[in-house]
Amino acid sequence: MAPRNFVIKVPASSANIGPGYDVLGVALALYLELHVTVDPALGGETNSDPNNCRLSYSADSEGAATVPLASDANLITRTALYVLRCSGVRTFPSGTTVHVVNPIPLGRGLGSSGAAVVAGVMLGNEIGQLGLSKQRMLDFCLMIERHPDNITAAMMGSFCGSFLRDLTPQEVERREIPLAEVLPEPSGGEDTGLVPPLPPTDIGRHVKYNWNPAIKCVAIIPEFELSTADSRGVLPKAYTTQDLVFNLQRLAVLTAALTMDPPQAELIYPAMQDRVHQPYRKILVPGLADVLQSVTPRTHAGLLGICLSGAGPTILALATENFEDIALEIINRFAKQGVQCTWKLLDVAQGGSIVETSIQE
Numbered sequence: 001m002a003p004r005n006f007v008i009k010v011p012a013s014s015a016n017i018g019p020g021y022d023v024l025g026v027a028l029a030l031y032l033e034l035h036v037t038v039d040p041a042l043g044g045e046t047n048s049d050p051n052n053c054r055l056s057y058s059a060d061s062e063g064a065a066t067v068p069l070a071s072d073a074n075l076i077t078r079t080a081l082y083v084l085r086c087s088g089v090r091t092f093p094s095g096t097t098v099h100v101v102n103p104i105p106l107g108r109g110l111g112s113s114g115a116a117v118v119a120g121v122m123l124g125n126e127i128g129q130l131g132l133s134k135q136r137m138l139d140f141c142l143m144i145e146r147h148p149d150n151i152t153a154a155m156m157g158s159f160c161g162s163f164l165r166d167l168t169p170q171e172v173e174r175r176e177i178p179l180a181e182v183l184p185e186p187s188g189g190e191d192t193g194l195v196p197p198l199p200p201t202d203i204g205r206h207v208k209y210n211w212n213p214a215i216k217c218v219a220i221i222p223e224f225e226l227s228t229a230d231s232r233g234v235l236p237k238a239y240t241t242q243d244l245v246f247n248l249q250r251l252a253v254l255t256a257a258l259t260m261d262p263p264q265a266e267l268i269y270p271a272m273q274d275r276v277h278q279p280y281r282k283i284l285v286p287g288l289a290d291v292l293q294s295v296t297p298r299t300h301a302g303l304l305g306i307c308l309s310g311a312g313p314t315i316l317a318l319a320t321e322n323f324e325d326i327a328l329e330i331i332n333r334f335a336k337q338g339v340q341c342t343w344k345l346l347d348v349a350q351g352g353s354i355v356e357t358s359i360q361e
């Protein structure tokens, strides 16, 4: 049988954009790639993995030194196994190799886990030739990463707003099942044979907004990692009406303001203010309060707005020019707190996740 080769590409993403906590996400042109081969002739070489998948990362990949390579421990392949097992397929086909090229820094607020989950679901769909639509694949993603902002942007591309529909009590029970019962756990080589829960249908709803292409994304990336779970852990369980209204007003204006030409800093900058997550996350990111207060369109021409990217610690600055000046100012402010940073200038990724297929004769 001819070997199958395909490449899965999934963009990074920046969630929230200030007021849109767990709602807004923008896909960024920085791509996680899986280079996949299924070649039965390679079977012997992949059998050392309990699920027949030889996994590798390019040496320069983010996370190459730390992520697990066993298929039932790595987030990408665990996710693919979840999708396959929901269809009654227990393992990868004999002779599966997955080579990962990952430029998305881990634990920095640029959607690395969202990209890994989307890539894993697409891998399961492609390997199992399941023919799932992107909308259905989102359901599988939402069983694992349970906020929709990053994964919607990563799967669909562009600038998205999303929510989770009201679920019936039975659907809630299925969706809120502990993650350990969704993803396969490292099993020491033995498959327990458990069938994981199928996701309810059409859990996530989304729209794509326009995005003025003159608006570029400047990501200033601190060297330290902050897990999304920890960064969610500092948020309160309840908010005042004033704080919720503050965010809702800005959210409504921001989604339109980012489409307008020319972009208006006097609208975008205040519309990117937030009272739901950033104030609470300042204790986790030294220098965040100073950066958010001091770097403004008045101090830096071309700057439109500034916020924490996702759960942090990365800062997202939206700008039309002077990208390096803006980035260096933020880098210098973090340096005063002893935090070193790198920066990237990124376009919005319009197309979302894709599979490029080729068949070898």
Ligand SMILES: Nc1ncnc2c1ncn2[C@@H]1O[C@H](COP(=O)(O)OP(=O)(O)O)[C@@H](O)[C@H]1O
Pocket (backbone or CB within 6 Å): 032, 063, 067, 074, 075, 076, 100, 102, 105, 106, 107, 108, 109, 110, 111, 112, 113, 114, 116, 226, 227, 228, 229, 310, 311
């Ligand atoms: N390419 C990848 N391969 C394997 N695991 C990954 C990959 N990207 C992210 N992860 C997993 O996701 C974790 C980071 O997720 P999270 O804390 O949500 O941060 P982020 O803001 O980058 O999404 C990593 O520690 C790792 O376990």
Ligand SMILES: N[C@@H](CCOP(=O)(O)O)C(=O)O
Pocket (backbone or CB within 6 Å): 013, 014, 015, 016, 021, 022, 023, 108, 109, 110, 111, 112, 113, 114, 147, 149, 150, 228, 231, 232, 277, 309, 310, 311, 312
């Ligand atoms: N809305 C989430 C977004 C998390 O994004 P990530 O890129 O940090 O995973 C949150 O703010 O917790």
